[in-house]
Amino acid sequence: MDITAGQLLSQIEYPSDLRKLTREQLHQVCDELRQFIIDQVSVHGGHFAASLGVVELTVALHYVYNTPYDQLVWDVGHQAYGHKILTGRKSVFHTNRKYHGISGFPNRGESEYDTFGVGHSSTSISAALGMALASKYKGEHDRQHIAVIGDGSMTAGMAFEALNHAGVANANVLIILNDNCMSIDPNVGALKEYLTDISTSHTYNKLRDDVWNMLGKLPVGKKFTRDMASKFEASIKGLVSKSSNLFESLNLRYFGPIDGHNISKLTDTLQDLKDIPGPKLLHVVTTKGKGYSLAEKDQTKWHAPGLFDKITGEIFKKIPEGPQPPKYQDVFGLTMIELAEQNDKVMGITPAMPSGSSLKFMMEKMPDRAFDVGICEQHAVTLSAGLATQGMRVYCNIYSSFMQRAFDQVVHDVAIQNLPVVLCLDRAGLVGEDGATHHGAYDISYMRCIPNLIVFSPMNEEELRNMMYTAQLPEQKSPVVIRYPRGEGVMSDWRKPFAVMPIGKGRKIRDGRDVAILSFGHPGNFVTEACRELMNDGLEPAHYDIRFVKPLDKELLHEVFSRYDKVITVEDGAIRGGFGSAILEFMAEYNYKADVKMLGIPDRLVEHGKPAELHRECGYDAAGIAMAVRQMMSSQVTVSEG
Template identity: 55%
Template sequence: MTLDEYKLLRKIDSPRDLKRLSAEELRTYCDELRRYIIEECSVNPGHLASSLGAVELAAALHYVFDTPGDKIVWDVGHQTYAHKIITGRREAFRTKRQLGGISGFPRMAESEYDAFGGGHASVSISAAFGMAKAAELRGEKHRVVAVIGDGSMTGGLAFEGLNNAGASKRTNLLVILNDNNMAIDQATGALKNYLLKISTSVHYNRFKQRLWGVLSHTPRLLRLCQKAGNAVKQGLLNKSNLFESLNFRYFGPVDGHNLKELVRTLRALRDIEGPKLLHVMTVKGKGFLPAEHDQPTWHAPGCFNPDTGERIASAGSASRYQDVFGETLVELAESDRRVVGVTPAMPTGCSMNMLMHAMPSRCFDVGIAEGHAVTFSAGLAAAGMVPFCNIYSTFMQRAYDNVIHDVAIQDLPVVMCLDRGGIVGEDGVTHHGVFDMAAFGAVPGLAIAAPMDELELRNMMYTGLQWGHPFMIRYPRGSGAGRMWRGARFEALPVGR
């Protein structure tokens, strides 16, 4: 479709324009917006499925709140394509993730509507609370919203933010939990099961209907509901709500693709003071069947045919370094029962899904929790296992203390594999793996290796297994040199050379 064929999309250049639409027009606009994202991502790849799932949420937020005065902090930023297009970057969206174009993530220097930069997970609540507290201190009335996915909510920083913000009863902060039961891969951990339980709870849904019935009446009843809300919710839910226990008023769950319900709910919450959390249920890949049916693949699918959903393979026959890692790890695990795999929510991204499929009991996805991944690996090593802990180079920065104190000082045989070492291209500044050599080169007792080709990566992994001390391998994104490696005999390399 040409832009002229988008009847509403071509007319909206700012949230001010969006607010002029009727409820029916807003629905049509979201349909056009979703189609535009699909078409543009088919030829200029990016993070597709996450943004498709947040189209209605982004539109409703800008429809209800007065941005950029009101602040919206998006966690990570995988889901912000609709937000970028709504906020005056419709044409620039064609240049996303390209040299001279716009970032694929929120970036403060790019737009006044990007209230805080994105790229790493679990930061939104802490940052938004800081903004809300600053507004309170200055006597300003603008609202602050943090949008965080259920995958990012597994990160420790998210809970630190909740814990601190919940103790500030007067600070006006709204946290929106965008729950699609996914990180990049399937969501994992106890929080996933907890959110599934409350999203399907008869008590919660009954409470939601009663609550919005009250909120639709007079302001006097609204204030009465606010005062009685905690007591009512605690009684209905037998004091089982995690967020209520952290002093956040919990609302929801609501259908994140029902625009009418979303807009009505956000308007009701807009003027309620104090910390509050709205639980929104969405579908990753919504509106594009291939993405709905295979959400991990369509998180960032590359080029594809928008009509058929056929993915267009990139040229080149050399193996990707991540696949060399994945296949070699399975081989090592088959030959040595001490070998286990650990990843912080990146099994597909680093190809540890191969071990997860072959030996599920020996592969651990710990959620978006890099520090925990390293210390968990240290615990495994202290008990006689040899963990291969795979973390993207840029994310390993978050586990620096854990590498030093929990692995290196104790001289534990953890093999840390840093995928995406070096420049990573389109993902941009937040994802470049440029600090690992400088940061970890100073850590005593840690051997650091970097392969020149696929066969050397394979042998470095074997060497790390045999070494018996902390061992780190960093390798780049993308394909290797094309050297034959499958089936090659393992060779231990001289450490320190």
């Protein structure tokens, strides 16, 4: 489908073109940009509601500021589609998040306008402050630095650390707080209540506006007017708003809240703020999904809806024939309810991903036992540890990529104290279109080096279910890591009676000759498919599902290396330090000699694409595994990476 931009948007390739337009034309640009995003995402997919909510803010920023010399940093990046379209990527935007296409997030390697690569939340203030300090050091006093951060991202500790530093750094940085009460799911916590209090304090906001309007009409110099306004603001804040001093108590000049969909007000305000040096914060109130009524009403559903009919709002989904396997996340979420009904000590924690993790099922049914703590991975892990000290059996569900942010808490607060927290790592392995920032590539490597941890990965839904059951039994006293991939599993009939999963025990799926394939987790299903293909060639590889990378099933591995001198390992994780490395360590410890080929995520950044495309690229899909076996059988090889 050929999607064309509107009359004005078609003339804009870069912000320099935008700045040639009159202020009156910006309204039309906003309308055309919003429609272009709707057209593109409905046909080609991607994140949706977040970018619609910041159309006016995006246009105003690029109109007022001299980007890319003035440096604009987007937090997370879900909302940066309008930014990409206005900065040279309109003609290729249809490739967004597609294999070998442009990234769905700001990416420094893609454009000079993408000043900082993002994907995880709450980094923008730190990055922009770093840029501002560098400019100050270099004498670039005219250079502006702007961080756009949502109120969801502002809940993370890292954002508060940056605010604390920004207040004393005396650097020229503007923090724009995009307040829409949403991240992916609705925001939680005291900050949400605080921002609501500010934005609904009619007395304070009316008085503030009146003061600014009055002083703006006085026949005095601009600097003197601002000084007077600042002093008057300080005198009225304590009187009319009980909570208006949070940001200014950190030495940040606070402005707002203002309507984030009023392009005239935004451009006027940003133009004024350019003349105010030092750290400052502009509070902008927006609506996620603005301009598409269905997205405004159900912002979580329309965060990334897939392909849809923009007229009717119908989201296109393939209707499968017969029973289908569930998503691993739903197996987790539904199993949590079963376990909690059987064991009153079971509790659930997630950092801002109740829908993505499916903990929402338990939160709805048992709100006193399942909690969304906001975008706070470190807090989530240590909170879980605290609960565990009181006898609770806590399942802390964090995406593998996000768990990287809480590594210290896993070591210091869980492992060293040997607390039986269950760390459920969703989206382990290559996750697809979100790309390098979201791939769960490293958790095997960084978890298996930590003492006291048990590290497990299921090959199917039944194994996930049984390991979750085993982890909460009274005799299980060590912390457990369970990693599983994004998306559907392989079993439609998965809800079977619980069974104990023997810790540290793998299984032999099929016997064979000449070569043994050792798999860890869901890629074992790729091995099963490869074995069927190889049998057609007259080859009979053995297949072992190792299940536990820590502790390893030494008995099973002694069997493997006493029978086979050719071994292939398969994992959906980084080869360096991962499952294959664990097998090599076992070989070295027991003086086995064998030719070993390791298949998994190579020692480089893997970009975005459909999971099947990325598995093929990395060589551990069924075809890649079969090819590795054929090559091993046709020639002698030494230890190598696939």
